[in-house]
Amino acid sequence: MVEETDGGYAWGRLALTLLIALTVNAGMWAIIVIMPAVEAEFGSSRAGTALPYTLTMVGFGLGNYLIGHAVDRFGITRALIAAASATAAGYGLATLSQSIAMLSLAQLLVGFASAVGFGPLIADISHWFARRRGIAVAIAASGNYLSGAIWPMLLAGVLAESGWRSVYLVMAGVTLVGVIPLAFALRRKVSETTRDAAEQASTRFARSAGLSPRSLQYLLGLAGIGCCVAMSMPQVHIVSYCVDLGFGPAVGAEMLSLMLLGGVGSRILSGLLADRLGGVRTLLIGSGLQCLALFLYLPSGGLTSLYVVSLIFVLSQGGIVPSYALIVREYMPAREAGARVGFVMMATILGMALGGWLSGQIYDLSGSYALAFINGIVWNGLNIAIMLWLLWRSTPRPPRKPSPDLGPPVPAPM
Incomplete structure (x- = not known):
């Protein structure tokens, strides 16, 4: 209400x-x-x-x-x-x-x-x-x-x-x-009336996707691991990366502060956007920009270009994680919101932990962060693919025309 x-x-x-x-x-x-x-x-x-x-x-x-x-x-x-x-x-x-x-x-x-x-x-x-x-x-x-x-x-x-x-x-x-x-x-x-209205809305979305809450929860968890393995590369290793480029730890610390403070603004902007576009589309935009930033880190060797790329990264990554909570509320029962949101958030944190360690391992084996950025791009691609698939499943499609061989038209998903 x-x-x-x-x-x-x-x-x-x-x-x-x-x-x-x-x-x-x-x-x-x-x-x-x-x-x-x-x-x-x-x-x-x-x-x-x-x-x-x-x-x-x-x-x-x-x-x-x-x-x-x-x-x-x-x-x-x-x-x-x-x-x-x-x-x-x-x-x-x-x-x-x-x-x-x-x-x-x-x-x-x-x-x-x-x-x-x-x-x-x-x-x-x-x-x-x-x-x-x-x-x-x-x-x-x-x-x-x-x-x-x-x-x-x-x-x-x-x-x-x-x-x-x-x-x-x-x-x-x-x-x-x-x-x-x-x-x-x-x-x-909240009253039972409000809770029931939320349940009805999430049920309509869930039917359109054709997935059970548990299946969708696991799918979102996998997507969360993917985006956060990618996200962890700059966040966890930006200080070390700046040292490797010859800029020193102080510059890296400044960029880390930029990521944290800029992430607040990014989350607010993504929230405003989500109220118009929904959680899936908002997450897709953020994940796409994050993937672009990871690509741009590869040729960025100068200090100015590194700040510019870090700004692009900041504008993308802050709104990604909250978007998962919105998707859970859009597609899953309101009475299970705490557990469902908590599970997906746990997956994103595991992704950060895995990505931070994996990037370090790749650096130790290769001697540079180039392959670590590429590893992040691949994981980011997994996240984008899952979100595109979910968006495609949830988008209403026009009913098929009647055919003398196929019988009556198949209704579009609700």
Whole structure:
């Protein structure tokens, strides 16, 4: 119902959702801030120091799916309270760590619990918008990037003055104080009438595609792995790539910041576009531009051209992941949104993890990033092919003309 969705309450709820996402998503980024200090304290290798981050991402991926299930069953408020408490507990356990292994286990919990601020929150806010769902999902998803851009700067002073354990104690307190009170403000649920209307709309789309929700979920998961293996090449390796080209790590760090901050604008633009074109077409546009950027990275050897190509990449990649949430809501039952969105988000995170590792392996074997970019282009092509196929299946076609041999015309899919 329009009276319940897209109204003043929905936009106010979106603002609270963004604040929660800004806070709880810090669990994904805090480990990056403290990695140099951890390496110095434990005397670990660079690979060993990266292990806590790896387990953070493993937990983050699993949390998107499993907490999404919990949101479908118990609602977002209970999920947020439990996840915020678990995130704070993970921070606390991390401060007691006496080895990289102990810190890595604590980070697994932090990553798992902080995932509530991504897929589960996105799924929840999607119920409150119909006409403007695209921009609402994009704003909620931007909380992840904004958190990565804001918290490292805010925590840098605490790290320099008091050490990384103090950073984690601060974040434990901020998470509890900042998330739990806001969670109670999200107790209201959409009415059964609104939910039923969403179910009917998604059923029409699903019939047109001719796929069961489970089949479509797995197909979207494969597409998500494909696009994020491609996406990870510039995001994970841009600093090293700039060093190889002779520009130094500072330039690479600037480009990484450009990707994070520019990704916020990209997500907002894609959300506005999705409200007009739908999730599949919006994702196709973003994936196509990302593929173009990967092609352009190959001949880009100058600093100016590298910035230009990175800008093209930024404009494309930010809106890709939120588009999956929109496709899930367009084609799958509303009552299963948390689990379905969470599964696809988990697949995209696995794609980022696989792509970052695979690009490094290709570099070690070939001695350059050229083949790694080509590998990303191939995976990106898989994503584009799946989306084109889904779009073709979902596009109504005119009925066939009657034929004396074939009998009555076959109706077009709904």
